Amino acid sequence: MKVRIKFSKYGPVRFLGHLDVMRYFQKALRRADIDVAYSEGFSPHQIMSFAAPLSVGHTSSGEYFDIEVNRFTSEEDLREKLQSVMVEGFDILKVQLLPDKEKNAMAGVAAADYLVSFSDKVPLPENWKAGLMDFYRQESIPVTKTTKKGQREIDLKEGVYLLEVRGEDVYMLVDAGSGSNIKPGFVLETFFEKSGVSLPEYPFRIHRLETYKREENGRLAPLIS
Amino acid sequence: MRNLALSDEILMQVEKPARYIGNEVNAVIKDKKEVEIRFAMCFPDVYEIGMSHLGIQILYDMLNKFEDVWCERVYSPWVDLDALMRREKIPLFALESQEPVKDFDFLGITIQYEMCYTNILQILDLSGIPLLAAERGEDFPIVIGGGPCTYNPEPICDFFDIFYIGEGETQYRNLLDLYKNCKKNGLGRREFLKKAASIPGMYVPSLYEVTYHENGTISQRISLEEGIPVKIEKELVRDVTDTCYPDKPVVPFIKVTQDRVVLELQRGCIRGCRFCQAGQLYRPVRERNVEMLKHYAMEMLKNTGHEEISLSSLSSSDYSKLPELLDFLIENCAGKKVNISLPSLRIDAFSLDVMNKVQDVKKSSLTFAPEAGSQRLRNVINKGLTEEVILEGARLAFAGGWSRVKLYFMLGLPTETPEDIQEIAALCNKIAALFYETVPKEKRTGRVQIVASTSFFIPKPFTPFQWAGQCTKEEFLDKAYQTRSAIAGQLNQKSIKYNWHEADVSVLEGIMARGDRRLNQVILKAYKKGCMYDAWSEYYKNGLWFETFDECGISPDFYTREREDGEIFPWDFLDCGVKKEFLLREWHKARKEIVTPNCRSKCSACGAGRYRAGVCLEERREQS
Structure with missing residues (x-):
C-alpha cells in the first residue's frame, strides 16, 4: 500500500540538506515502528520517494514523501505515530492512503508556491513593488539558466505561473517539474539585476507554501488534496 | 523556538x-x-x-x-x-x-x-x-x-x-x-x-x-x-553491568563516522599485546551481563531508528557470551533489516558462520591484524596470532566465498629486522596463493584482493614498550619502502595492494605521547603559528611544528629515544592499575621473544588484581 505524507520544515532544521532529511525520515519511520516495505536485493532500503527537494536554508509548509507499507491501520494513526518521534522543526501535517495508480511523489510534482521575504541588507528601491509587477507583466522574459548540464536560454515567463506582492513579501507560483523547475530566488535575482540593484549575499528568506501536481483536467492541486 | x-x-x-x-x-x-x-x-x-x-x-x-x-x-x-x-x-x-x-x-x-x-x-x-x-x-x-x-x-x-x-x-x-x-x-x-x-x-x-x-x-x-x-x-567501574549506559543516544542529522548503535560488550582486553595502551589502561577486562546487552541493544535500536548495530570491544571474540548475544541479535534484527557489524573479531569457523548470516559476503572484506610479519616478532609484541591460525582463517573464508582480505601490520617495532619486513610480504603472498589453491577456477569472479596496510609503531606510556626507542622519519620511510619492494617481489604481487601511514605525523605523535611539561610551550606556540587539525593530513603542518621545537630550544630526539630501565617517566605519578615492575618484566621478556599468556589462561600478576573485578575474579585454568 502506498501512503503519502505531508510535512513542514521550519526553524533550525532548515539547514538540513535534502539527503539528510531523507535519512532523518528513514530513521523516524523505524522509531515510529511503521512497517515500511523494503526493496529486494543485496542492500535493501525503504521504498520511499520524496517530492521536490527543498534547498538548504528554506522553510516549508508543503513537503511530501511517499512510502510503501506492509501494514496500514489508518491515516490518523500513522500520522500520530510519526509525529510522536519528530524533533522540533518537522511536523507531520497529513497522511493519505494513495490509489495504486497514483504517480509517485517525485514524478507527480508540477508546481510549488513560495513566499519570499527580503533580508534587511537588500537595498530595496522606493518603487520596487511597481517595478516588480511591470517586470512580471512583460510578454516574455528571456534569461539564461545555468544548470549542472550547462547554460540554457529560457523564457522565465513560462515558468512563473503567478507573481504578486503581498505586504512586504513576494508570492509566486512556479514550475517545479523536474528539468523545467524555476527557483524563486532566481526570479527575483533576475528582476533586481535588470533594475540595476546589486544584491548582498543571501538576500532572501524563502518559504515554500505548497507543492502541487497537475490533475487530469489540467488544474494544479496540492499533492494531498 | x-x-x-x-x-x-x-x-x-x-x-x-x-x-x-x-x-x-x-x-x-x-x-x-x-x-x-x-x-x-x-x-x-x-x-x-x-x-x-x-x-x-x-x-x-x-x-x-x-x-x-x-x-x-x-x-x-x-x-x-x-x-x-x-x-x-x-x-x-x-x-x-x-x-x-x-x-x-x-x-x-x-x-x-x-x-x-x-x-x-x-x-x-x-x-x-x-x-x-x-x-x-x-x-x-x-x-x-x-x-x-x-x-x-x-x-x-x-x-x-x-x-x-x-x-x-x-x-x-x-x-x-x-x-x-x-x-x-x-x-x-x-x-x-x-x-x-x-x-x-x-x-x-x-x-x-x-x-x-x-x-x-x-x-x-x-x-x-x-x-x-x-x-x-585511576578510577575504574568495578561492575560494568550495574552502571549507566545510554538507552537513547543522540542521533545526528548528518552522516557521521559511526552512524550506528554502539554496544560496548566489555571494557579491557585479556590479550596483553605489548604495544597496546588500551590493553593495559583498561585492565582488568570486565564483561557486561549478556541480558543487559540484549536489553540495551533493543532499546537503543528502537529509540534511534538506526539500521545498524556495532559490537564494540577491544577483542569481541573474547567476550564469553558472544554466541548467545549474536543468536539473539540475528533473531531480533534480521526481520527489522538491521545490520550487525562485528569489528575486532578473530577470523575462525565461528565468526565466518556469523558473518555469513549477518553480512553480504560479496561486499564485505575480512580483516586480520597480525601486526608483525614474522612469528619471531609476533612473539616480541606478544601478539598471540600464529601463521597457521591466519592461514586457516583465510582458507575457510575463501571457501566460504570471500575474496577480499585486509591485513594490518606495524613497522618500526622493537628488534625489527629487514627479515621481519620481508615476512610481511611473504605472508601476503601466501594468503593470495591460498586463494588460488582453495577456490577452483570456475568459481573465481576475479583476482583475490589483499590489502596490506602498515602503520608506524609509536611507544606509548603504560605499555611494556614505554622504554623503547622510536624510529626517525627517515627510518620509517625506509621501512615502508622495504615493505613495498618486498611485496613487489612476490609471485602474487598483482593481487596485493599496499598502503602506509604518514611518517612525519607519527613522529610528532610519539613525541607528544611520551612528552613532559616542557612541551606545553611548544604546543602553545605551534597553535599560535597556525597549527590546528593536526590529525587531518591536509591541515598538518610538519615544518611549522619542527621549526617551533627549534625556537623553543627543545630537541624532539630527547622524546623519541630509548629509555633506561630506571628512568622516572613524566607519567609515573599516575597509577593505572598495572605496576611498573610488571611492565618492565614484560619489556625484558619482549626482547627475549618470550610470550606471556592471556589473563584468562594465566594470571601474570600485573597489579590490576587489586580491583577485585572482572577476569581477576574468574577461575583460571592455571593459577600462578
Whole structure:
C-alpha cells in the first residue's frame, strides 16, 4: 500500500540538506515502528520517494514523501505515530492512503508556491513593488539558466505561473517539474539585476507554501488534496 | 523556538551547517533556570568524528540524568567556520542551548589522540577562555580533561584545571557536589581545585612541580599543597553491568563516522599485546551481563531508528557470551533489516558462520591484524596470532566465498629486522596463493584482493614498550619502502595492494605521547603559528611544528629515544592499575621473544588484581 505524507520544515532544521532529511525520515519511520516495505536485493532500503527537494536554508509548509507499507491501520494513526518521534522543526501535517495508480511523489510534482521575504541588507528601491509587477507583466522574459548540464536560454515567463506582492513579501507560483523547475530566488535575482540593484549575499528568506501536481483536467492541486 | 548562535548568513556560507544547529533526536534540552550546573562536554575534533565517540554519549547520558546538571555538547568548528568566528568575534557555543561555552560551569574535554592537542587550544580560544589555566579568573569554566591521553597529561597540563584519570562513571557526582558546596560557601576557584585534588582520580596539575636532571630526565615531583596525593590512581567501574549506559543516544542529522548503535560488550582486553595502551589502561577486562546487552541493544535500536548495530570491544571474540548475544541479535534484527557489524573479531569457523548470516559476503572484506610479519616478532609484541591460525582463517573464508582480505601490520617495532619486513610480504603472498589453491577456477569472479596496510609503531606510556626507542622519519620511510619492494617481489604481487601511514605525523605523535611539561610551550606556540587539525593530513603542518621545537630550544630526539630501565617517566605519578615492575618484566621478556599468556589462561600478576573485578575474579585454568 502506498501512503503519502505531508510535512513542514521550519526553524533550525532548515539547514538540513535534502539527503539528510531523507535519512532523518528513514530513521523516524523505524522509531515510529511503521512497517515500511523494503526493496529486494543485496542492500535493501525503504521504498520511499520524496517530492521536490527543498534547498538548504528554506522553510516549508508543503513537503511530501511517499512510502510503501506492509501494514496500514489508518491515516490518523500513522500520522500520530510519526509525529510522536519528530524533533522540533518537522511536523507531520497529513497522511493519505494513495490509489495504486497514483504517480509517485517525485514524478507527480508540477508546481510549488513560495513566499519570499527580503533580508534587511537588500537595498530595496522606493518603487520596487511597481517595478516588480511591470517586470512580471512583460510578454516574455528571456534569461539564461545555468544548470549542472550547462547554460540554457529560457523564457522565465513560462515558468512563473503567478507573481504578486503581498505586504512586504513576494508570492509566486512556479514550475517545479523536474528539468523545467524555476527557483524563486532566481526570479527575483533576475528582476533586481535588470533594475540595476546589486544584491548582498543571501538576500532572501524563502518559504515554500505548497507543492502541487497537475490533475487530469489540467488544474494544479496540492499533492494531498 | 530556540535561537541559533550563528546567523543565517554564516550558516549558509559554511560546509554542512547542520553540524552547528543541535536539536538532534534525543538531544537533551533542559530549562537552564532549573539546573545548578552547566556542563559543556567537548570532543576537540569535527562533529562527525566527535559524535561517533561512545564515551561522550555515556557521560552525556549520565550527567543529564542528574537533575541539577545540564550537559551539552561542543565540537571543533571546521576550519571554514573557525575563520568566520574569529573574524566576526563570535564566541564558541554549546549545541543544545546555543549559548557561549564561556558562561558554563565546566568545560569537559575528552582527549582521545595526541594530534588533537592544538584543537583543545582552538576550543579554549574560540570560547574566550584563557589558554593557560593559571590565567583563568573566577568567571571562567573549570576546564577538565579525560580520556586515554590523560594517562600522560603533562604535555598539555598548563591548559587544564583538572584531569580526571580513569573511567568517568565513578567520580563526577562527587566532583559536582564539591563544586556546588564551594559555590554555596563562597569559596573561589583556587579553593575548589585544592579540594578537588583529594577526590580519587582527580589530578590538579597546578598543585605539583617537577624538577629535572641536567640530562633532561625527571629528578622529582613536588606537591605544592599539603595533604594532596603524591600518586593518583585511576578510577575504574568495578561492575560494568550495574552502571549507566545510554538507552537513547543522540542521533545526528548528518552522516557521521559511526552512524550506528554502539554496544560496548566489555571494557579491557585479556590479550596483553605489548604495544597496546588500551590493553593495559583498561585492565582488568570486565564483561557486561549478556541480558543487559540484549536489553540495551533493543532499546537503543528502537529509540534511534538506526539500521545498524556495532559490537564494540577491544577483542569481541573474547567476550564469553558472544554466541548467545549474536543468536539473539540475528533473531531480533534480521526481520527489522538491521545490520550487525562485528569489528575486532578473530577470523575462525565461528565468526565466518556469523558473518555469513549477518553480512553480504560479496561486499564485505575480512580483516586480520597480525601486526608483525614474522612469528619471531609476533612473539616480541606478544601478539598471540600464529601463521597457521591466519592461514586457516583465510582458507575457510575463501571457501566460504570471500575474496577480499585486509591485513594490518606495524613497522618500526622493537628488534625489527629487514627479515621481519620481508615476512610481511611473504605472508601476503601466501594468503593470495591460498586463494588460488582453495577456490577452483570456475568459481573465481576475479583476482583475490589483499590489502596490506602498515602503520608506524609509536611507544606509548603504560605499555611494556614505554622504554623503547622510536624510529626517525627517515627510518620509517625506509621501512615502508622495504615493505613495498618486498611485496613487489612476490609471485602474487598483482593481487596485493599496499598502503602506509604518514611518517612525519607519527613522529610528532610519539613525541607528544611520551612528552613532559616542557612541551606545553611548544604546543602553545605551534597553535599560535597556525597549527590546528593536526590529525587531518591536509591541515598538518610538519615544518611549522619542527621549526617551533627549534625556537623553543627543545630537541624532539630527547622524546623519541630509548629509555633506561630506571628512568622516572613524566607519567609515573599516575597509577593505572598495572605496576611498573610488571611492565618492565614484560619489556625484558619482549626482547627475549618470550610470550606471556592471556589473563584468562594465566594470571601474570600485573597489579590490576587489586580491583577485585572482572577476569581477576574468574577461575583460571592455571593459577600462578
